[in-house]
Amino acid sequence: MSKYFLAQTLGFLCSDEHEPALLEQAVKITDLEYQKLFEGQAQGRAIAADELGRPILVERPGPSAETLALIERAWRDGQLQATDGVVARHRDELDAGGATSLSATQFQSLQDYRRLLRQWPAQDDFPASDKRPVQVMPAPAAAPAVKRTQARKPAQPAPDAAS
Structure with missing residues (x-):
């Protein structure tokens, strides 16, 4: 054959x-x-x-420019969606007048990142995945030290000798 x-x-x-x-x-x-x-x-x-x-x-050809753009837009949309809840929680906490989970600096950094994500498709480097916007989140401010005391166990009655 x-x-x-x-x-x-x-x-x-x-x-x-x-x-x-x-x-x-x-x-x-x-x-x-x-x-x-x-x-x-x-x-x-x-x-x-x-x-x-x-x-x-x-060699197999790589993905087309259109496919790469679709991939990057999907990634960008996912990043925005992943941070939507954090933004909403922060705004809700501000509206309630209490403490917030993010500091003002952290929230501003998050908003800057989201702005870069929205601008990403218009950048010259788009859709190069190695040029994606990167989130830089400042470290949270150190919380004040709180002295914790160990709860005492209730006293146990002495065993009864008669038992």
Whole structure:
């Protein structure tokens, strides 16, 4: 059984399974070539045809610019959504007039990050994922030390000698 490669379909044919008329349109390849092509494909490369219709291995093209932009917008939207709750909680805490979970500096830093996220698609480096906005959150102010006392256990009555 001989193996053939058909450039029009980038497919492989076997001599004992296909009509001779179809095999005439294909190029004969060795078992070793066949094996190497599939090993290359398993390693992430693609099988293509050269100008003579012979099978070759090529690097797979990366995602298109449109696909990369969609990926980055989805990432950005996820980051905004992930911080929505923190922003809402902070505003609710301010409205209630009590203490807030974030300091004013931390909240401003979060808002700056969210602003950068919204501006990200308009930046020159978009959609390069290594140029994404990075959140820088200032450390919380140290809380005052609180002396904690250990609760005393209630006194246990002495065992009764009569028992």
